[in-house]
Amino acid sequence: MAAHNSTRKATPLRVAVVGAGIIGLSIALELRTRGVEVAVYDRGLELGAGVTIRAAGMLGAAFEWAAEDEQRSLAALARHSGMLWPDLAARVERLGGGSVEFSREGALVVARTAAETEWLESLAAACQARGLPVSRLTAAQLTRLEPGFTGQARGGLLLPDDQQVDPALVLQRFGAALSRSGVALKFGRHVERIVGGQQFLMPDGERFDRVVLATGAHTVPGFVGPRGAPLQSGLPEPIPVKGQMLALATVSGGPRHVIHTRDVYIAPKSRWTLIGATVERGRADAAVDRDAIARLRAKAAELVGVLADAPEVSAWAGVRPTTPDDAPLIGETAIPGVVAALGHYRNGVLLAPATAEIIADQIIDGKVSPMAVAFDPRRFDNGGEVPHSPSGAGLDS
Ligand code: GLY
Numbered sequence: 443m444a445a446h447n448s449t450r451k452a453t454p455l456r457v458a459v460v461g462a463g464i465i466g467l468s469i470a471l472e473l474r475t476r477g478v479e480v481a482v483y484d485r486g487l488e489l490g491a492g493v494t495i496r497a498a499g500m501l502g503a504a505f506e507w508a509a510e511d512e513q514r515s516l517a518a519l520a521r522h523s524g525m526l527w528p529d530l531a532a533r534v535e536r537l538g539g540g541s542v543e544f545s546r547e548g549a550l551v552v553a554r555t556a557a558e559t560e561w562l563e564s565l566a567a568a569c570q571a572r573g574l575p576v577s578r579l580t581a582a583q584l585t586r587l588e589p590g591f592t593g594q595a596r597g598g599l600l601l602p603d604d605q606q607v608d609p610a611l612v613l614q615r616f617g618a619a620l621s622r623s624g625v626a627l628k629f630g631r632h633v634e635r636i637v638g639g640q641q642f643l644m645p646d647g648e649r650f651d652r653v654v655l656a657t658g659a660h661t662v663p664g665f666v667g668p669r670g671a672p673l674q675s676g677l678p679e680p681i682p683v684k685g686q687m688l689a690l691a692t693v694s695g696g697p698r699h700v701i702h703t704r705d706v707y708i709a710p711k712s713r714w715t716l717i718g719a720t721v722e723r724g725r726a727d728a729a730v731d732r733d734a735i736a737r738l739r740a741k742a743a744e745l746v747g748v749l750a751d752a753p754e755v756s757a758w759a760g761v762r763p764t765t766p767d768d769a770p771l772i773g774e775t776a777i778p779g780v781v782a783a784l785g786h787y788r789n790g791v792l793l794a795p796a797t798a799e800i801i802a803d804q805i806i807d808g809k810v811s812p813m814a815v816a817f818d819p820r821r822f823d824n825g826g827e828v829p830h831s832p833s834g835a836g837l838d839s
Contacts, residue, residue: 466656496760515816523796538615676776676823682726687718771819
């Protein structure tokens with residue numbers, strides 16, 4: 443990075459982001475805000491071709507991570523990112539000219555059986571141990587918050603810091619915000635190969651100082667040196683995890699909060715209510731299985747009766763991208779100057795602002811955040827010499 447700054451003082455750094463999902467777009471905005479020239483490449487013909495628009499938009503730092511002893515670094519990242527979301531939502535709304543339906547209503551977690559009550563208690567204890575706000579609720583208190591609950595709800599928790607957005611609106615506002623900020627959004631560009639050298643040469647002939655890979659469940663582009671020799675990024679292949687969900691028309695007496703049970707979630711937006719989701723590891727197809735959709739609806743309707751008859755508006759499958767240890771890849775790859783922001787699995791929307799902050803710090807200041815150390819993209823790379831400098835200076839020499 444030092445080499446870049448000393449040789450290109452007058453011209454801003456140029457960064458290509460490959461992937462226009464929530465991760466790539468958040469990074470693009472953060473870089474642009476800090477004065478970088480940015481172009482975003484995406485294989486889709488318009489925004490929303492990938493998994494982001496198929497997500498539920500729950501920002502559930504407490505629900506997802508409070509009880510996760512194996513993934514403490516990820517829990518910390520999730521919590522930090524959750525705290526960055528109010529500011530990101532306000533920024534994208536201001537620059538993008540409209541709402542993303544950012545909601546701080548909190549999430550409810552509901553138990554229907556004795557076993558689930560035990561699970562709920564361990565989640566509450568984990569929240570308390572980690573300083574995450576949580577309130578225990580009786581069945582009567584739950585019904586006051588959600589009058590549509592059936593008698594199935596024995597007790598629950600309110601996680602007041604868990605938030606949500608509407609991912610489709612987030613994408614729309616990001617698109618407008620980035621265009622207005624001067625970021626080039628290049629759709630219909632499937633980037634298969636990038637040539638490294640003094641700079642990175644993209645297939646459309648544009649040159650950049652850095653490349654950010656935010657390609658989700660898709661295979662990352664291949665890299666070659668100036669004479670055509672392959673360069674190895676050392677990244678593992680993404681592992682697809684298919685998730686099916688459905689959207690029901692908003693009906694009177696329907697849910698008001700994000701609601702989790704052990705096996706289903708309900709995420710009400712103003713235009714519809716989302717119910718999800720299956721977790722099908724290793725599957726990358728978009729097929730919708732009507733039996734799986736019916737099971738999801740039935741589980742949701744056990745809890746909120748009116749959902750049994752609410753008209754179905756749509757059902758779909760999205761492909762979450764994960765990694766061999768189910769933690770993301772955030773930081774420099776084995777190719778200096780090529781940075782990964784991949785493998786966010788079930789929490790891409792939640793983790794977007796923290797990922798963008800880490801990647802921007804790294805690209806602009808050469809700083810590796812202590813929060814990012816656990817997500818080093820080279821942790822699965824046994825195949826070659828791993829550069830120790832996070833600066834990426836090698837490409838300028
Ligand atoms: N974050 C919810 C899901 O992946 O289904």
